[in-house]
Amino acid sequence: MPLKTLKYTLSLVKPEFATSQKGKRLIKMGAYTFRLQGVTHDRARWCCSTHNSKGCNAAVHTINDQLVHIKNVHNH
Numbered sequence: 883m884p885l886k887t888l889k890y891t892l893s894l895v896k897p898e899f900a901t902s903q904k905g906k907r908l909i910k911m912g913a914y915t916f917r918l919q920g921v922t923h924d925r926a927r928w929c930c931s932t933h934n935s936k937g938c939n940a941a942v943h944t945i946n947d948q949l950v951h952i953k954n955v956h957n958h
């Protein structure tokens with residue numbers, strides 16, 4: 883399977899929870915990193931790390947560190 887296809891095949895992308903050098907929580911999925919944007923009730927929203935610099939709208943939502951929503955489409 884070409885790498886480009888792999889990127890968008892969600893079932894093959896395993897999210898990894900990590901901590902940045904500044905102590906912020908991150909999710910790494912393949913080549914992309916998501917930053918915690920906010921938490922509403924139990925639902926945490928994570929946006930692509932280039933959301934601010936490139937306007938990428940990819941995002942994931944988690945509840946208790948379980949992925950409940952993934953929009954893993956990037957503009958970069």
Ligand SMILES: [Zn+2]
Nearest residue numbers: 930938940956
């Ligand atoms: Zn992105």
